[in-house]
Amino acid sequence: MAADSAANVVDAQVNSSIGKISLYEGSTQYKSWRYSPEQLERIRISLNVAAVAAIRNTFEADEPGSSSNVLFLGAGEEQLLVKLYITKIPQLCGHFRFPEEVEATAISYLKRFYLKNTVMDWHPKNVMLTTLFLATKTTNNPISLESYTSNIPKTSSSDVLDLEFLVSQSLNFELAVWHAHRALWGIWLDLQSLPDVTEDLRPQDIYDIAIKHVRASRFTDAELIYTPSQIALASLALASPLLAQRWADSKAPPGSIQPLSETMEPTLGAIKYIITQMGHPPDVEAVREVDRRLKLCKNPEKVPGSKAYLARQAEEQRRAEEKRHKKAEDVRRAITESNPFGNELNDDEKATQLAELDDDD
Amino acid sequence: MDAVEKANAERQKRWVKDRKVGEGTYAVVYQGREASTGRKVAIKKIKVGQFKDGLDMSAIREVKYLRELHHQNIIELLDVFSSKTNLNLVLEFLDSDLEMIIQDRSLVFLPADIKAWMAMTLRGLEFCHRNFMLHRDLKPNNLLIASDGQLKIADFGLARDFADPGHKMTCQVITRWYRPPELLFGCRYYSSAVDIWSVGCIFAELMLRTPYLPGESDMDQLKTIFRALGTPTEEDWPGHTKLPDYVPVGQFPRTPLRDLFTAASGDTLNLLSRFLVYEPRKRISVRDALNHAYFFALPHPSHPSKLPKPATQTSRPLEELDGNVEMAGAGPGVKANAPNKLKRKLTSPDGTELRPLARRLDFTQLAKHS
Ligand SMILES: Nc1ncnc2c1ncn2[C@@H]1O[C@H](COP(=O)(O)OP(=O)(O)OP(=O)(O)O)[C@@H](O)[C@H]1O
Ligand SMILES: [Mg+2]
Numbered sequence: 185m186a187a188d189s190a191a192n193v194v195d196a197q198v199n200s201s202i203g204k205i206s207l208y209e210g211s212t213q214y215k216s217w218r219y220s221p222e223q224l225e226r227i228r229i230s231l232n233v234a235a236v237a238a239i240r241n242t243f244e245a246d247e248p249g250s251s252s253n254v255l256f257l258g259a260g261e262e263q264l265l266v267k268l269y270i271t272k273i274p275q276l277c278g279h280f281r282f283p284e285e286v287e288a289t290a291i292s293y294l295k296r297f298y299l300k301n302t303v304m305d306w307h308p309k310n311v312m313l314t315t316l317f318l319a320t321k322t323t324n325n326p327i328s329l330e331s332y333t334s335n336i337p338k339t340s341s342s343d344v345l346d347l348e349f350l351v352s353q354s355l356n357f358e359l360a361v362w363h364a365h366r367a368l369w370g371i372w373l374d375l376q377s378l379p380d381v382t383e384d385l386r387p388q389d390i391y392d393i394a395i396k397h398v399r400a401s402r403f404t405d406a407e408l409i410y411t412p413s414q415i416a417l418a419s420l421a422l423a424s425p426l427l428a429q430r431w432a433d434s435k436a437p438p439g440s441i442q443p444l445s446e447t448m449e450p451t452l453g454a455i456k457y458i459i460t461q462m463g464h465p466p467d468v469e470a471v472r473e474v475d476r477r478l479k480l481c482k483n484p485e486k487v488p489g490s491k492a493y494l495a496r497q498a499e500e501q502r503r504a505e506e507k508r509h510k511k512a513e514d515v516r517r518a519i520t521e522s523n524p525f526g527n528e529l530n531d532d533e534k535a536t537q538l539a540e541l542d543d544d545d
Numbered sequence: 546m547d548a549v550e551k552a553n554a555e556r557q558k559r560w561v562k563d564r565k566v567g568e569g570t571y572a573v574v575y576q577g578r579e580a581s582t583g584r585k586v587a588i589k590k591i592k593v594g595q596f597k598d599g600l601d602m603s604a605i606r607e608v609k610y611l612r613e614l615h616h617q618n619i620i621e622l623l624d625v626f627s628s629k630t631n632l633n634l635v636l637e638f639l640d641s642d643l644e645m646i647i648q649d650r651s652l653v654f655l656p657a658d659i660k661a662w663m664a665m666t667l668r669g670l671e672f673c674h675r676n677f678m679l680h681r682d683l684k685p686n687n688l689l690i691a692s693d694g695q696l697k698i699a700d701f702g703l704a705r706d707f708a709d710p711g712h713k714m715t716c717q718v719i720t721r722w723y724r725p726p727e728l729l730f731g732c733r734y735y736s737s738a739v740d741i742w743s744v745g746c747i748f749a750e751l752m753l754r755t756p757y758l759p760g761e762s763d764m765d766q767l768k769t770i771f772r773a774l775g776t777p778t779e780e781d782w783p784g785h786t787k788l789p790d791y792v793p794v795g796q797f798p799r800t801p802l803r804d805l806f807t808a809a810s811g812d813t814l815n816l817l818s819r820f821l822v823y824e825p826r827k828r829i830s831v832r833d834a835l836n837h838a839y840f841f842a843l844p845h846p847s848h849p850s851k852l853p854k855p856a857t858q859t860s861r862p863l864e865e866l867d868g869n870v871e872m873a874g875a876g877p878g879v880k881a882n883a884p885n886k887l888k889r890k891l892t893s894p895d896g897t898e899l900r901p902l903a904r905r906l907d908f909t910q911l912a913k914h915s
Binding site: 207210211212231234300301305317318321322324326328329344345348349350352353354356357358359360 | 547548549550553593597598599600602605606608609610612613614615625627630632675676705706
């Protein structure tokens with residue numbers, strides 16, 4: 185696991201210092217949404233490979249030979265496109281003046297979505313709009329869909345709502361997200377009560393620089409690998425190594441020989457590297473090229489109105505119909521069998537029993 | 546089939562719906578079981594896709610919080626899956642709720658029973674508050690009882706975080722009879738103390754076997770409270786006359802709790818009075834309540850398995866469950882679910898929590914960097 189044990193100790197300390205240890209360690213984020221860098225890569229490659237194979241099949245079913253000239257996107261290119269849309273979230277949030285919680289949550293949702301889906305099926309533009317709208321609700325900052333879409337050019341309510349269910353499903357309905365900016369605030373409050381950290385050692389601009397690094401970390405995979413407190417501490421270390429060290433050492437468990445700041449160095453170093461090397465928007469020209477190619481290789485089954493889309497819908501309807509029939513038949517049989525005077529069961533009773541059938545699954 | 550759909554289909558297959566057991570405003574509840582083990586569960590099917598703003602806030606809150614909270618005295622969410630455009634919450638199956646038990650005139654409560662229910666309620670609530678979560682709808686109907694007697698806090702459709710002190714919140718929460726005076730006066734910066742007031746009302750109701758402060762309207766609620774506990778003075782509750790919706794509702798003298806709760810012990814009355822303190826900041830915290838002498842004095846709380854439970858629980862008729870029918874044996878004129886209707890109205894997509902954008906922008910600007 186990416187989190188080494190010393191870092192975990194710190195993490196527990198940070199969390200208990202803001203009073204949340206028990207919930208964080210039982211949280212869905214802790215359990216379902218942390219990966220090693222290698223795991224992340226594996227997941228993305230296998231999603232990409234599966235999508236390419238499926239789309240190739242669809243192309244071939246439509247017109248044999250038609251997939252041979254298509255240049256599909258690679259996992260890295262998909263990532264690039266997602267990253268571009270991640271960087272659009274802070275812009276939109278600035279426009280709406282949403283609190284930071286909304287922005288950070290929407291970004292986490294977008295990243296998590298693409299650990300279950302590929303951009304060749306679902307273009308990140310609409311997914312981004314949906315995750316942001318969902319985040320306003322899950323962080324308890326709801327606005328009406330009407331005011332949301334009317335403030336974003338060329339966006340209809342269906343662009344947002346059509347994907348809301350798919351997005352929630354992809355998130356596994358795990359909607360609570362723990363953020364590094366909150367952890368940083370917790371550390372900052374702690375610093376104010378450390379005796380050896382005098383006021384002149386902790387001017388406001390250190391916090392301001394640290395929070396900028398936290399924001400930069402949102403453009404990276406850091407939150408999928410490290411805990412919020414680890415990211416917060418690394419961000420502080422970028423702004424002031426001294427403060428980060430003082431704070432970490434103040435959290436060392438009693439009786440430990442090595443200062444905690446030393447044990448944590450490898451983890452913090454890795455996060456600092458990610459933030460400084462990857463924490464910026466992607467090159468727009470490169471992304472534009474990817475987006476251009478995406479138009480040619482996206483999954484036709486997900487393009488409303490296309491032949492493949494209609495075929496898939498018809499198939500789904502047929503299957504649902506079949507299932508409903510079978511279920512109704514089962515109930516009818518059960519009613520008849522359970523009642524020796526089955527044929528005399530009055531129609532009203534029959535109707536109620538059939539009505540109680542849950543016909544949508 | 547996409548990976549996401551496939552994963553969902555597999556989850557869905559784990560659970561079987563057997564029969565409908567109830568209906569709330571935004572959900573239908575089925576009894577069901579886990580296919581592999583036969584374990585009895587409740588499946589709450591929430592209709593989505595019928596709201597113009599997409600997934601409804603109550604459903605979102607319920608899923609969000611129950612996904613994270615794991616505690617013996619909080620209802621357990623076992624799984625979530627979707628069918629078409631319905632959201633299905635798989636919950637542990639709970640036979641009854643505290644409201645049914647209170648209203649069942651054939652049951653006799655001992656002080657030790659009341660102490661056990663109070664301890665379980667407070668333990669579940671302590672877990673919420675420790676994790677910076679307000680429940681905002683505590684009432685007997687939302688305290689469900691498992692077959693082994695364990696009490697579980699349920700219905701998180703109004704819950705929210707309160708990690709940000711000084712964050713403005715809606716005062717339109719908590720079913721009226723359990724709503725504290727600061728909310729009735731329109732206070733928008735409140736705290737965990739709001740849940741504590743509700744606990745006080747529930748405590749009183751357990752002793753009285755009828756709702757303690759059953760106001761008929763929001764205005765009448767204040768009057769009902771002051772009639773029971775005396776109109777607060779500036780000294781009791783500094784600054785309350787400056788609250789946004791403050792209105793004088795008349796002068797009522799403070800009558801000793803002892804006059805109504807004739808059989809209660811001194812510790813009991815002391816704890817009750819500390820739940821029902823007017824000044825929110827002086828109201829007892831959930832942690833202090835758990836350490837109150839009441840819980841250390843005799844009698845010890847009853848063991849959950851020994852607690853009274855309704856005899857007829859296995860065959861609750863369906864009409865009882867849909868909210869509009871008077872419960873058999875209910876107190877005079879008390880409709881079991883009437884206050885719920887109010888609550889749901891307030892959380893509708895047009896409800897007060899959903900302010901127009903213009904107002905929101907002002908407010909977020911103020912709240913920035915808070
Ligand atoms: N976990 C459960 N186990 C057993 N029965 C349950 C469970 N949850 C709910 N029920 C039953 O289903 C009914 C409806 O529950 P639901 O929570 O949807 O609505 P409610 O809280 O009763 O009403 P409202 O929506 O008006 O607040 C309940 O009254 C109860 O009888
Ligand atoms: Mg309820």
